[in-house]
Amino acid sequence: MTSVSPAPAPAPAHPGRRRRPSPRRIGLQAARIALALFFSFPIVFMLVSSFKPDQQIFGDLDGIKAFLPVGHLSLDNYTGVFDRVPAVRFLLNSIGISAITVALSIFINSLAAFALSRMRWRGKKIVLTAVIATLIVPFETFALPMVWWVNKLPWLQLDGGRLIVTEGWLDTYQVQILPFVANAMFIFLFHQYFQSIPKELDEAAVLDGASWFGIYRRIVMPLSGPAIATVAILAFLPMWNAYLWPLMVVQSEDLRPVMIGIDYFVQTNPSWGEIMAYSSMITVPVLALFVAFQRAFVSSIASSGVKG
């Protein structure tokens, strides 16, 4: 697993005497700052505008005021959001769907990777190759046949104390969760990580009478914190940002995730202040998580490129 470590602080060439920065270095730093403005201005604009009435958002566009929290600021847009969409429901749905998917994803993929990297059995190589092969098909190529397919799948439901079989997964929670649990990329990441853990630990545990599941749970998983964090982050982001899939398979308002909520604002006459407020509400939690766990985020992204 590659980690992108921050560059060490520069050692002063002549301690006690400050070197004058060369024009080249000033130019590079200016470029870095200009790019920082380029990458942050829409986000700053979104956050600031979410507190302004519509008229002021457009009035402030012609100057630096567009990026400053000045003028008439209020939480009106936020209260407006709750009148227009069931925002709490959407947020709870997304939190629940993402959390369950992340948890199942960590468990099921690491379990498979454990068997594929640390146990001896026939057919292991074939299974590993087949799993990796699923990576070459982008989701978009089979999303539509999959809608047709999930509409045919059976599910068990409790109906007045009796277990009944229903057909079709459209409009359910499971259709938003189960298709995204198993992931060849995550199996591969766990597989690579598990191989760095010494196998002698397993052998010692076997002599002590531990079961294979016991080794997985008590020895390997507790040593795999970084891999778990990587998979948690890589599994969480697409679930929180899910749009195409829920757009196609979820009709009832009660089951919708946050990103579909945006369509409510586009369809009816838009209040840009409310759109900015809703966008901020569903973005800020992720940005906060990112800033808090920045190092883990960056190294998880970097490790997704290792397979080359």
Added chain:
Amino acid sequence: MSTRPGAAADVPPTRRATQRRARRRESLAALGMVSPAVFLLVMFIVIPVVLAFALAFTNARLVSPTPAQFTGVQNFRVLLDDPLFYKSLRNTFYFAVVVVPLQGGLALVLALLVNAKVKGVNFFRTVYFLPVVTSMVVVSILWTLLYQKTGLINELISHLTLGLVQGPDWLNNPSTAMPAIIVMSVWQGVGFHMIIWLAGLQTIPQDLYEAADIDGATRWTRFWHVTWPGLSATRTFVLITITINAFALFTQISVMTQGGPLDSTSTVVYQAVRTGYSQQQTGYASAISLVFFVLVLAVSLVQRFLTREKD
């Protein structure tokens, strides 16, 4: 099961039996552990992919009282006569051809800028990465506002050119809608590939640079002879992932333009979703998906071939 003669003759029979039992237990446990993941991969990747091939030759509809019927190559015949399909194909290529070098190149520039040992690089990395953790749906709605005729982008253009240039109505003009979406998509995705390049840069051994310095290499030759060759594996990965993402262009179109104006931003995936989902023609949409799949596969195989290690 019979004991094979000569196999581990020095091991007493009881121990051999125990070993065999342990092996069997290990195999069974392993199968139990891989099967949930394998089952789900089969259910939600393998079967849908096979279905994409099968349904493309039928008139299947999403919800239909009658079962799907085999219609041969009918869907493909319709597809080849569909002017919207050619437009979508062209727009998809247009997007990919511009985005791949632009995003890959800018990402490398960013990676080089934040790989320096100067104060605040961590801050810059964080800021360049912020759009990546912002959802594409949010980014699209946000930039729809920025791109309005009297929106922030045009105000900025007007300010920077001292009022000489008046920006167009970006998303409502067939010739500017796609470029506008391209700029926004690069803005959102480039931080991701910056991190990938950065990880690649940090695997290049420092002594290669020192050796180049001793040889009196300029910055430019140092880049071409040390950095660029050292990034060959990373380069392939960046190229292929940006390409596949570019071909899958959907969210931006769905939120910002719905394929318009005048179909100038309709893409293959957008068209497939519209026919398959909104018009419920699963068979026809599968045919579009199938063509799309072959396309993506062909392009990434060609890229892999062109960027292969030349030893």
